[in-house]
Amino acid sequence: MSLASTHRVHFAVGDEHTARGVVDALTEIFFEGQAAIAAFERPDSRWDVTVHFAEPPDQPLVRELVANAAGADIAAGITFDTVEAKDWVKASLEDLVPVPAGRFVVHGQHDRDRIAPNKLGIEIEAALAFGTGHHGTTRGCLLLLDQALKAWRPRRVLDLGTGTGVLAIAAAKALHEKVLASDIDPPSVQVARDNARLNVSGHLVRTVRATGFSAPQFTQSALFDLVLANILANPLRQLAGPMARHLAPSALVILSGLLPHQAPAVIAAYRARGLVPVRHLRIEGWSSLLLRKVN
Ligand SMILES: C[S@@+](CC[C@H](N)C(=O)[O-])C[C@H]1O[C@@H](n2cnc3c(N)ncnc32)[C@H](O)[C@@H]1O
Numbered sequence: 001m002s003l004a005s006t007h008r009v010h011f012a013v014g015d016e017h018t019a020r021g022v023v024d025a026l027t028e029i030f031f032e033g034q035a036a037i038a039a040f041e042r043p044d045s046r047w048d049v050t051v052h053f054a055e056p057p058d059q060p061l062v063r064e065l066v067a068n069a070a071g072a073d074i075a076a077g078i079t080f081d082t083v084e085a086k087d088w089v090k091a092s093l094e095d096l097v098p099v100p101a102g103r104f105v106v107h108g109q110h111d112r113d114r115i116a117p118n119k120l121g122i123e124i125e126a127a128l129a130f131g132t133g134h135h136g137t138t139r140g141c142l143l144l145l146d147q148a149l150k151a152w153r154p155r156r157v158l159d160l161g162t163g164t165g166v167l168a169i170a171a172a173k174a175l176h177e178k179v180l181a182s183d184i185d186p187p188s189v190q191v192a193r194d195n196a197r198l199n200v201s202g203h204l205v206r207t208v209r210a211t212g213f214s215a216p217q218f219t220q221s222a223l224f225d226l227v228l229a230n231i232l233a234n235p236l237r238q239l240a241g242p243m244a245r246h247l248a249p250s251a252l253v254i255l256s257g258l259l260p261h262q263a264p265a266v267i268a269a270y271r272a273r274g275l276v277p278v279r280h281l282r283i284e285g286w287s288s289l290l291l292r293k294v295n
Helices: 016-029 059-070 072-076 085-095 109-114 136-150 166-175 186-199 216-220 233-238 240-245 260-271
Strands: 006-013 035-041 047-053 079-083 099-101 104-107 120-123 157-160 179-183 205-209 224-230 247-258 275-283 286-293
Touching (some): 006 059, 006 072, 016 035, 016 047, 016 059, 099 136, 104 109, 104 166, 109 120, 120 186, 136 166, 136 247, 136 275, 136 286, 157 166, 166 179, 166 186, 166 205, 166 224, 179 186, 233 240, 233 247, 233 260, 240 247, 240 260, 247 260, 247 275, 260 275, 260 286
Parallel strands (some): 104 120, 179 205
Antiparallel strands (some): 006 047, 006 079, 035 047, 099 104, 247 286, 275 286
């Protein structure tokens, strides 16, 4: 797919509270379709905030909003640049080294014909969504998925926060079952849909834009046997209740996007909803958890 150039705003803040304050301040002013705003915790515990604007942003306004929410020193460190669509495509097709994770290998188009026959290749064109397999959280989820599927065959699978669709595609390829892939971010939903078409027949991965479980597809659909959610520690904790209500008996849940010191609080939130931890992987400073619903 080709995406138009975007106008990127980037800065780092010291903690999650500040990152959320900045995201809220920007979200109040710039509506969906105008700006895609993402905040992600780094292994050093600082937070990266990146905003992609469809049109060149009003720089003084952005600086003022960030200064009000996070302080003048943070606003002074904002960088503004333009990301050419050509560069994203080039990066996704040429620069990505294939990433093995159990039976899965995440790769770009140029490695399509080089995947060993005993592996399941997942071709990803990253574009503006998260999930090329290179991040420790994605690899953690893929490894836990690979291990979980060795002894068990879920029928109804959800990838919540699908990004590029990488986890949904992995599950659909391994199981030959329909997988629901959701994301809060409209461009990610489109990227996941495009990647799904590249990898599996169209009907196997169904994409939906949704925040958490708040979409009609969730209330209509049956309970899930497996949910993958690579988002962040706080949203994961907040999702524990809704998640538990959408799980079938003995369902498995794979969570990532959290740091090891955040794992106890996330585990406690899910334990309170009847899920127990089964495995805890640590990759590149990130934790990935496998939990099982106890009947
Ligand atoms: C770290 S990326 C993970 C992408 C991919 N699943 C992977 O494992 O590489 C997190 C994704 O979750 C989405 N997201 C964050 N919070 C969400 C929420 N409450 N509901 C749905 N999607 C969410 C983001 O837009 C982003 O695409």
